[in-house]
Amino acid sequence: MTDSPRLLIPYHVPPSRTNELLDALDGHLPADSLVVADTPAESRELAPSADGIVTYHLDADLLDAAENLRWIQCLSAGVDHYDFDALRERDVVLTNSSGIHAEPIAEQVLCYLLMFERGLVQAGRQQARGVWERFEGGELRGKTVGVVGVGAIGGRVAQVCSALGMRVLGTKRDTSEVPGGVDELYAADEYHQLLLDADYVVLACPLTDETEGLLGREEFRLMSEESVLVNIARGGVVDEAAMTRALQNRAIRGAALDVFETEPLPPGSPLWDLSNVVVTPHMAGSTPKKPERWRDIIVGNYEALAADDRDAMVNRIV
Structure with missing residues (x-):
């Protein structure tokens, strides 16, 4: 030394x-x-x-x-x-x-949630087409957000969502202490219950052998048709083909995606053109x-x- x-x-x-x-x-x-x-x-x-x-x-x-x-x-x-x-x-x-990255990612997650809840995804696409077509927006207060992986980033997401009056569910490997802002905490392998109950599902877990392909065809069947997926973890946490089918068939309402299995996202990916998807270029932590x-x-x-x-x-x- x-x-x-x-x-x-x-x-x-x-x-x-x-x-x-x-x-x-x-x-x-x-x-x-x-x-x-x-x-x-x-x-x-x-x-x-x-x-x-x-x-x-x-x-x-x-x-x-x-x-x-x-x-x-x-x-x-x-x-x-x-x-x-x-x-x-x-x-x-x-x-x-x-x-x-906790603060900027939490702020971007909030932006994603508001885009879907207030209809700004639809508004952006209407503006690009020059279409004036009125619609109603919702409120995040009272909605349920499920955060898969309540670590440094997921914990800050939980705090921000809780401050807006959302009900916050979370998963964590160590459940001996409930992080601030989390109303109900589940063990990491109990995430299916979170998927059943959440209006918004935020993936904030690391990519490991255990979390690779964590969300696949069966998991998307558990989610509500009104639920929205937000992925700021790693692309490999989600089976991208299964997610794409779920979005195309409206098995879930939408997705905000900052990470993908292949980056940059290939030009031929159907995710670029789906009306219920927000794509950002892996910049949530900037x-x-x-x-x-x-x-x-x-x-x-x-x-x-x-x-x-x-x-x-x-x-x-x-």
Whole structure:
């Protein structure tokens, strides 16, 4: 262990993001503790001396080259693309950025809900066609929202919906403590009850072996014809073909989708043209406040690494 561990930002991180990180971290880490690689060759050259790597993803070659690596800080909340077994074998700690997206995603979920409840999806399509056709809007107050995965993001969604007077159902692996804003909490494997009762279903769970294909043909049969699906989790949590059929046949009222099985969403996907679907390009977590929130996590975890106390790191996955 050294008193000043060395952090590497590899070429995988886009230059604009790297510059934001450098600005946010300036003065918060020891001098010369952070190095940046602009190319694959520079990344491989600098990797052997890195104690920690700050990145979105890490390929096997770079992981192999980082022979002194003790910590990876993932800049996203999703870490399903990492090889957990390989990291455990190397005794490398993986931490993610869970929580930094909670506020913008919760606000976007609220926007989705209002778009369907107030008829703004229909209004937008009428405007594009130049059609004046009056309709009635509804109210979210008194409606039921089911949040699958009441973690940092799902928890904030629950709070926002509760503040509007909605009844909030949630699922969580650990049900020993009910998060604020949740009226009824179910175990993760009891999500079918939530699907039966919810007017709006919000997917906020990570993509794991257990959650892959969580919503398929049978689950869409459980949902009401008036229910709306909101997916801000990962595309793989939903069987996209089954969802598309449910939307085409009006088995559910609609869907607001920020994530997909294949991204970008292929031009030939029927989801582009369905009148009951809102498509956004995986941007629900975007916010100008990301750098400062990254800084708080990175600095705290760096200090734990420097103190040789990796158990104190926050957002630890491995």
